[in-house]
Amino acid sequence: MDHSEPLLETPLFSAHRALGARMVPFAGYQMPVQYPDGILAEHGWARIHAGLFDVSHMGQALLKGPDHATTARALEALAPADFLNLSPGQQRYSQLLAEDGGIIDDFMVTRPLAPEWDGTLILVVNAACKVGDFAHIAAHLPAGVTLIERPERALLALQGPEAAAVMARHCPQATALDFMTSIPTDFDGIPVEVSRSGYTGEDGFEISVENESAPLLWAALLAEPEVKAIGLGARDSLRLEAGLCLYGHDIDLSTSPIEAVLNWSIQKRRRSEGGFPGAARIQDELTQGPARVRVGLRLEGRAPAREGAEIASDGAVVGRVTSGGFAPTLGAPIAMGYVPPALSAPGTRLDILVRGKALAATVASLPFVPTRYARKPKTGA
Amino acid sequence: MTSVRYTKDHEYVRVEGDVAVVGISDYAQQQLGDVVFVELPEIGKVVTKGGEAAVVESVKAASEVYAPLSGEVVEVNSELEGAPGLVNEAPEGKGWFMKLKLSNPAELDELLNEHAYKDFLDTLA
Incomplete structure (x- = not known):
């Protein structure tokens, strides 16, 4: 990031300042890292009530082609999920892959529900990667499929067990959504695209809205007694407890989706057919197992281990921490990192080297804190 | 009469007799x-002014705390082990870090008094 570039602001910049947020540079934007309540209180609020996040810095775009199959296949050439078989209104998590199977970025893909949108996919990519992602996608599209950026839209996330009750008052159709589905609807009369998704491990919604209406939505949500604004600091501790990867930390160009244990995001048809960048490596890792895997780690004591800390077994360095911090819900330090598969079983005892000291740690199953997504019970096959 | 002095790294020292109470x-x-964790030095450790004396960890990151003065660590605030939040609640009270037996009390003159520290903070705003 070129620090001489002026920092961008989201449409909610003034709203953050009015709340007394501490603003920090993040991915080229001035973003709220915390509000006056602080990260621990904000984290706890989102786990118990409903937290409101401004994630307008993320990159929104449309991938537009003549019909669903053409557009889906264009994206399948760049990412390993099954987009062809997405139902209208369904959303999927995937990764843009490099030729060697390394991860360029992770992103969300939605097939719009409205029939008149057939042939379009809605993309949301990470803020820090969006310029590169959009150039990469645009450069690899077949004739007839185009990428249209949506800088005119803001993105809000409402996350927590009381999020649905809040949405019921402003946007009742959204409460009927199942996890990872999306509808075009309105919020107090304002047109929005709402999905039942998020990155905290809680039930919740992501609301895409035109920039000019974002402050209205923000104010309407914040006026609800269940809702408080949550900054990037708590967003990070929430996603870490949920065992979710943060791009540039837990996943990057040096990691494959299989090493990162994102196997679930590569559907069966794509595994067998391939046809995405790095397919040979990924198919090999699926059958032979990868050289290293992402694991969760619980530390004994209270000292957190941070990104970059070495993981050791019997005195030998076997890996590195990629995310680490304090888990407010558990009141204990947690981390994620990569270790050889032989040392990845939950319960495996390892050491994490922090400031020259070996801290005892145990491999833990992910997520650290149980997720509470709004999944309908499966009926039939 | 005790007086509090500060460093530009935001540590404070409160001299009580021949020992100095240090915190942030x-x-x-x-x-x-x-604050979720404080790593305190061993009792008996000899620290040099400006040298690393402790580490304070917030939810987000670890930060080093430097010795504002040279001396020997004679006591540490063991309450911080179970209640690191005391650093937020009462940084210059129950959230103190360590007590130093000063080896060179003259160094105290190099630190900022309360007024000078406030002026320094104004330059950061």
């Missing part, structure tokens, strides 16, 4: 946010 300032705790 209210400004420092505000900047750090919620």
